[in-house]
Amino acid sequence: TTQRVHRIAVIPGDGIGTEVMPEGLRVLQAAAERFGIGLAFDHFDFACWPYYERHGQMLPDDWRERIGGHDAIFFGAVGWPAKIPDHVSLWGSLLQFRRAFDQYVNLRPARLMPGVRSPLVRRDGTPRAPGEIDMLIVRENTEGEYSSIGGRMFEGTERELVVQETVMTRHGVDRVLRYAFELARSRPRKHLTSATKSNGIAITMPYWDERVRAMAAAYPDVQVDQYHIDILTAHFVQRPEAFDVVVASNLFGDILSDLAPACTGTIGIAPSANLNPERRYPSLFEPVHGSAPDIAGRGIANPIGQIWSGALMLDFLGYRQAHDAIVRAIEVVLDPANGGPRTPDLGGHARTADVGRAVADALRHGA
Numbered sequence: 359t360t361q362r363v364h365r366i367a368v369i370p371g372d373g374i375g376t377e378v379m380p381e382g383l384r385v386l387q388a389a390a391e392r393f394g395i396g397l398a399f400d401h402f403d404f405a406c407w408p409y410y411e412r413h414g415q416m417l418p419d420d421w422r423e424r425i426g427g428h429d430a431i432f433f434g435a436v437g438w439p440a441k442i443p444d445h446v447s448l449w450g451s452l453l454q455f456r457r458a459f460d461q462y463v464n465l466r467p468a469r470l471m472p473g474v475r476s477p478l479v480r481r482d483g484t485p486r487a488p489g490e491i492d493m494l495i496v497r498e499n500t501e502g503e504y505s506s507i508g509g510r511m512f513e514g515t516e517r518e519l520v521v522q523e524t525v526m527t528r529h530g531v532d533r534v535l536r537y538a539f540e541l542a543r544s545r546p547r548k549h550l551t552s553a554t555k556s557n558g559i560a561i562t563m564p565y566w567d568e569r570v571r572a573m574a575a576a577y578p579d580v581q582v583d584q585y586h587i588d589i590l591t592a593h594f595v596q597r598p599e600a601f602d603v604v605v606a607s608n609l610f611g612d613i614l615s616d617l618a619p620a621c622t623g624t625i626g627i628a629p630s631a632n633l634n635p636e637r638r639y640p641s642l643f644e645p646v647h648g649s650a651p652d653i654a655g656r657g658i659a660n661p662i663g664q665i666w667s668g669a670l671m672l673d674f675l676g677y678r679q680a681h682d683a684i685v686r687a688i689e690v691v692l693d694p695a696n697g698g699p700r701t702p703d704l705g706g707h708a709r710t711a712d713v714g715r716a717v718a719d720a721l722r723h724g725a
């Protein structure tokens with residue numbers, strides 16, 4: 359039999375993106391060997407300042423043809439504010455990918471890892487245990503509050519007015535809800551929380567709630583609750599252990615998907631996925647963090663966010679076991695009992711490559 363080979367477009371981008379990417383690839387390679395997964399990497403040098411400097415644009419004109427046929431995009435980070443404004447670099451690259459490839463689910467796991475201190479303590483003052491916080495934020499990534507419908511009138515006068523409309527379509531709401539319900543169903547707790555604000559935003563949010571109820575009818579095995587976004591943020595801080603899958607509109611999801619990883623420690627380890635669940639287009643996997651110009655070039659960036667994003671990619675490609683093994687290997691390296699290397703953001707002195715090698719080793723020798 360011939361092995362299926364998945365073609366991965368690799369785009370390291372700017373700053374520490376170029377430093378954490380080799381470690382992400384190292385661990386993917388180790389996983390591919392251990393689990394017999396066929397991965398072929400194609401490397402691309404666009405979506406970064408050096409490319410812009412040479413070509414005057416972030417992407418080649420034919421970027422859709424060059425990466426649109428791949429099975430996934432493995433992305434580092436983009437942005438170099440000292441050289442190029444963020445709205446030019448991000449809108450000229452990453453945000454183009456998300457739109458053109460209809461990546462309507464932004465998925466961000468937030469899990470408290472061993473050896474990483476949550477800024478949140480329990481009510482009795484004791485620290486939280488690894489795994490105690492373990493949630494998945496599902497953000498709608500294409501419509502909602504982030505629309506370009508609206509305008510400004512009577513500019514510069516006393517009558518000046520601005521309007522920006524929220525757009526929710528049945529198609530757009532239902533597809534992200536369906537993804538979230540399926541995800542909840544696949545997890546042991548089978549629990550889904552919906553973020554709303556139907557008491558204040560009295561047209562679109564009641565519609566969102568209505569679609570949640572309609573979808574829930576098809577998933578009787580999933581336990582559903584909903585909270586207004588204001589109290590939900592308080593619950594994230596006061597009892598983060600209560601959440602499993604949390605689904606939210608674009609704006610609310612944006613807020614929650616930064617808050618949840620913040621509750622679990624350092625930005626250096628948080629992963630994310632931008633998914634087109636129907637697989638008509640490639641999905642994109644990237645760490646939550648940016649290019650970190652303040653530490654770039656020193657070889658001390660934490661590569662775990664990139665490595666974990668690679669695990670999400672393998673899960674999406676159908677290799678749940680490989681995903682779980684990478685997450686376990688990360689936990690082994692982070693566990694203080696094992697004395698593994700730690701980068702400075704986690705209080706250690708290790709270098710980026712030390713951590714990447716340690717995770718790859720733990721994966722090779724792991725259970």
Ligand code: NAI
Nearest residue numbers: 435436437438439444626647648649650652653659660703
């Ligand atoms: P950032 O995430 O790059 O850095 C924030 C802070 O966290 C910095 O102090 C940095 O040193 C630290 N940090 C980030 N990742 C780390 C890692 N892996 N290990 C250790 N420390 C880490 O956010 P910032 O500084 O606001 O943005 C820098 C550039 O990155 C900007 O151009 C911004 O637009 C871009 N950016 C790009 C993103 C993407 O490509 N998806 C996401 C966020 C920001």
Ligand code: MG
Nearest residue numbers: 612613615616
């Ligand atoms: Mg954000």
